[in-house]
Amino acid sequence: MGYRVVVVGATGNVGREMLQILSERQFPLDEVAAVASSRSQGDIIDFGDTGETLKVSNLEHFDFSGWDMALFAIGSEGSKLHVPRAASAGCTVIDNSSLYRMDPDVPLIVPEVNAEAIAGYRAKNIIANPNCSTAQMVVALKPLHDAAGIKRVVVSTYQSVSGAGKGGMDELFNQSRNIFVGDSAEPQHFTKQIAFNVIPHIDSFLDDGSTKEEWKMVVETKKILDPKIKVTATCVRVPVFVGHSESVNVEFEREISAQEAQDILRESPGVMLVDKREDGGYVTPVECVGDYATFVSRVREDPTVENGLNLWVVSDNLRKGAALNAVQIAELLGRKHLQKE
Numbered sequence: 001m002g003y004r005v006v007v008v009g010a011t012g013n014v015g016r017e018m019l020q021i022l023s024e025r026q027f028p029l030d031e032v033a034a035v036a037s038s039r040s041q042g043d044i045i046d047f048g049d050t051g052e053t054l055k056v057s058n059l060e061h062f063d064f065s066g067w068d069m070a071l072f073a074i075g076s077e078g079s080k081l082h083v084p085r086a087a088s089a090g091c092t093v094i095d096n097s098s099l100y101r102m103d104p105d106v107p108l109i110v111p112e113v114n115a116e117a118i119a120g121y122r123a124k125n126i127i128a129n130p131n132c133s134t135a136q137m138v139v140a141l142k143p144l145h146d147a148a149g150i151k152r153v154v155v156s157t158y159q160s161v162s163g164a165g166k167g168g169m170d171e172l173f174n175q176s177r178n179i180f181v182g183d184s185a186e187p188q189h190f191t192k193q194i195a196f197n198v199i200p201h202i203d204s205f206l207d208d209g210s211t212k213e214e215w216k217m218v219v220e221t222k223k224i225l226d227p228k229i230k231v232t233a234t235c236v237r238v239p240v241f242v243g244h245s246e247s248v249n250v251e252f253e254r255e256i257s258a259q260e261a262q263d264i265l266r267e268s269p270g271v272m273l274v275d276k277r278e279d280g281g282y283v284t285p286v287e288c289v290g291d292y293a294t295f296v297s298r299v300r301e302d303p304t305v306e307n308g309l310n311l312w313v314v315s316d317n318l319r320k321g322a323a324l325n326a327v328q329i330a331e332l333l334g335r336k337h338l339q340k341e
């Protein structure tokens with residue numbers, strides 16, 4: 001006996017990755033449905049590497065009753081319209097949008113960090129998936145927090161264009177080509193040229209001068225890991241197709257050496273330590289693509305503060321940052337709450 005699972009947003013970057021990972025991990029399925037906007041209705045898409053294909057249904061007319069779980073990857077506007085009706089039809093929703101992340105009645109889950117919090121899903125029959133840049137960071141920070149108590153985190157992100165969807169990827173590709181052939185590099189998707197450039201702006205600006213992406217990293221880390229941790233973030237878009245990187249400076253309550261941190265990270269769930277103090281002894285975004293791991297490199301003490309460490313954290317933002325985390329939540333939900341005989 002398996003689950004009847006719906007992937008909503010099945011034709012987008014994250015939705016396709018959700019289908020791919022459901023098939024890779026052989027998630028126990030009785031049936032899977034691919035759902036998207038009317039524009040994609042009737043399209044035939046691959047169900048991962050299974051060799052099977054799925055015909056895309058129109059979200060507007062899709063009836064969620066009788067389905068066990070729905071993995072949503074359609075953004076906050078679409079989630080606002082359709083998540084409540086899926087949840088009230090008895091279909092437990094795992095939503096990748098930011099809409100429900102800070103809802104006190106909705107658990108925000110990274111299974112390696114706060115799996116026990118999933119029990120709260122019954123309030124609204126909804127579970128929230130964190131922002132991609134938050135997910136990889138808390139996977140790396142959780143074991144260190146348990147060991148030495150984190151006081152403060154200063155993070156700078158280097159976020160790939162796939163975080164902005166297919167349009168962001170197309171813009172990087174086309175703009176890069178146009179610059180080589182002398183054509184226009186006029187920005188369309190991003191506020192400024194992204195090819196051979198970096199943009200210190202993701203999502204909208206807030207009154208205090210930070211951006212909503214930076215706000216997400218602060219509040220989501222507090223909800224998932226520990227509300228006492230002080231977090232400040234600078235989120236930057238970089239000309240990389242897939243893979244978010246983060247430079248993380250951490251201040252601890254208690255002493256922890258770089259060696260101790262490496263030894264802990266080497267054994268931590270979801271973490272792959274790649275950290276040799278030599279040429280190439282670290283991970284770069286192009287090396288993380290398609291992998292499940294949150295890679296950690298460049299672990300070193302920060303002598304400018306008491307009990308400080310610097311880390312380099314890299315992960316596939318479409319996987320651990322979105323689709324993989326959502327599927328892992330579905331696996332956890334199935335194991336803990338929706339057991340099938």
Ligand code: 2RA
Binds near residue numbers: 131133159202213
């Ligand atoms: C981004 N984290 O990278 C945001 C949404 N995926 O654009």
